[in-house]
Amino acid sequence: MAHLATPPSRTGTRTGSRTGSRTGPLVVQPLRRRQCAECRRGPLSLVVVEDGAPRCLDCADLGHLVFLPRGDTALTRRSREESTLSAVVVRFNRRKGRYERQGVLVEEAGLARAEARCLADAEARRRRRVRDAARRAAQDVRFTDAFAAEIRRLFPGCPRARAREIAEHASVRGSGRVGRSAAGRALSEGAVTSAVVASVRHVETPYDQLLMSGVARHEARRRIAGAVEMVVRGWREDEDGVEVAAG
Numbered sequence: 001m002a003h004l005a006t007p008p009s010r011t012g013t014r015t016g017s018r019t020g021s022r023t024g025p026l027v028v029q030p031l032r033r034r035q036c037a038e039c040r041r042g043p044l045s046l047v048v049v050e051d052g053a054p055r056c057l058d059c060a061d062l063g064h065l066v067f068l069p070r071g072d073t074a075l076t077r078r079s080r081e082e083s084t085l086s087a088v089v090v091r092f093n094r095r096k097g098r099y100e101r102q103g104v105l106v107e108e109a110g111l112a113r114a115e116a117r118c119l120a121d122a123e124a125r126r127r128r129r130v131r132d133a134a135r136r137a138a139q140d141v142r143f144t145d146a147f148a149a150e151i152r153r154l155f156p157g158c159p160r161a162r163a164r165e166i167a168e169h170a171s172v173r174g175s176g177r178v179g180r181s182a183a184g185r186a187l188s189e190g191a192v193t194s195a196v197v198a199s200v201r202h203v204e205t206p207y208d209q210l211l212m213s214g215v216a217r218h219e220a221r222r223r224i225a226g227a228v229e230m231v232v233r234g235w236r237e238d239e240d241g242v243e244v245a246a247g
Helices: 073-081 108-120 122-154 160-170 189-203 207-212 217-235
Strands: 026-029 048-050 053-055 065-069 087-093 098-107
Touching: 026 048, 026 098, 065 073, 065 108, 073 098, 073 108, 098 108, 108 122, 122 160, 122 189, 160 189, 189 207, 189 217, 207 217
Parallel strands: 026 087
Antiparallel strands: 048 053, 065 098, 087 098
């Protein structure tokens, strides 16, 4: 029973409720359709694994619940708050090697009450999202300014506009780029230097063209290493031609 014998423990399932964590049944979206080990119905799109064998929702006493896909955090949380019985639905991601949440099963009446609650305060939540977005945007601007200033401190020969461009690219929220790493947020010299080197590689050298022509990444990097080093070394020099010491 691949990907069914060892789903995440139901005892670790949390509802996301503000009133505290609750445990509940765990339901799996199988990668291959299965038959119920008890009633033999199938193929099943949702199963509950008991003693290593799949059970349909009816045999697991969950057949009266309705599926709410992930995506609306407030509706999901409130649906579980309004439901006496609920379950988390997960699916195994082969590429990442882990189970990922797909949604929840909740009571139909609980979902209706949750939808009414969400409609009642939809405008207030919209205004809160706008305020939160504005706050994050202001934080992003301050961080980008600090990142650009640190680039200029470490690489005084780097043009101001170029330093700003590098900082803006490296610090995009949610990008996973070096500026958003723990080291990047701390403005460590290594993270800032990595951002500068990466930008120089793509902008000041023919690295991208080499990749497009079919040159392997490691070979392309080897070919342009000297050009990158020349630009970076030049940017480390101040207006008087004195190289700024690293560290």
